[in-house]
Amino acid sequence: MKRIGLIFLALLLLFCAGCSTKAPVAAKPEAVKTAPAKQEQKQVVQKTTTELTLMKDTPYATPAYVYKASVEGPAVMVVGGVHGNEPAGSLAAQKFCDVDLLKGTLIVIPKANITALAAEVRTLPETGDLNRSYPGKKAGTPAEEITYEIVQLMQQYKVAMVLDLHEGYAFNTEEPKSVGETILPGKDDISTILAIDAMEHVNKQITDPKKKFSVLANPIAGSTAYYANTVLKVPAFTIETSSRQPLEDRVKYSFTIASFLVASQGVIAQ
Numbered sequence: 001m002k003r004i005g006l007i008f009l010a011l012l013l014l015f016c017a018g019c020s021t022k023a024p025v026a027a028k029p030e031a032v033k034t035a036p037a038k039q040e041q042k043q044v045v046q047k048t049t050t051e052l053t054l055m056k057d058t059p060y061a062t063p064a065y066v067y068k069a070s071v072e073g074p075a076v077m078v079v080g081g082v083h084g085n086e087p088a089g090s091l092a093a094q095k096f097c098d099v100d101l102l103k104g105t106l107i108v109i110p111k112a113n114i115t116a117l118a119a120e121v122r123t124l125p126e127t128g129d130l131n132r133s134y135p136g137k138k139a140g141t142p143a144e145e146i147t148y149e150i151v152q153l154m155q156q157y158k159v160a161m162v163l164d165l166h167e168g169y170a171f172n173t174e175e176p177k178s179v180g181e182t183i184l185p186g187k188d189d190i191s192t193i194l195a196i197d198a199m200e201h202v203n204k205q206i207t208d209p210k211k212k213f214s215v216l217a218n219p220i221a222g223s224t225a226y227y228a229n230t231v232l233k234v235p236a237f238t239i240e241t242s243s244r245q246p247l248e249d250r251v252k253y254s255f256t257i258a259s260f261l262v263a264s265q266g267v268i269a270q
Ligand SMILES: [Zn+2]
Pocket: 082, 083, 086, 166, 167
């Protein structure tokens, strides 16, 4: 009996090791057997464009594009440029300004932290870190005010999914402390399943095992995706390429993953 008890304890410890932060997600959750239904609407439709300005009349003024298809459907938000030294996320988000829509609404904020992007730094000291500032404040630090305005848009359009595009400094497969080449889904099963599907999709393009994407557990508190997932209760993702890859590849992989996820909502074609 003692031996069985020890085995049980060992299994329990092994299980709990998987609960630590940034643990790799090994398999799709069993609780949800089916992925979200594929879209039926396949035809490109007319879209209207509304260009808004966040942080209007401040040095942080930055565009937010709202593309509305002529066919009703869910709203998906794509954010880039939260960290100014991660240009691939901003450029990949910008590519969504040129995609055809099948239905719904696509909201694109490609340069969330525009002064940091111009200075090519993570953020300026006076701004604060946007990705630790959600849900933000109407009157606070610049980071809190920017994130507050992004949250207003999420709520106004009742977003069904949120994507935030970033870069890590290394390859997570080699240096687990770096989130480079990973997807961090929200805590719900749908986010996890879609992240694994997106990872498998992008990894078909990558031959070097160390450069392949992984899915990590536990989104970062205070981040865009964390807020959308835990407060708005919608699937949300932080997508991290590795700055050790050429910029062209980082943009390509970021856009490939993000497109796959936006397409899962039927807003664009797969
Ligand atoms: Zn980042």
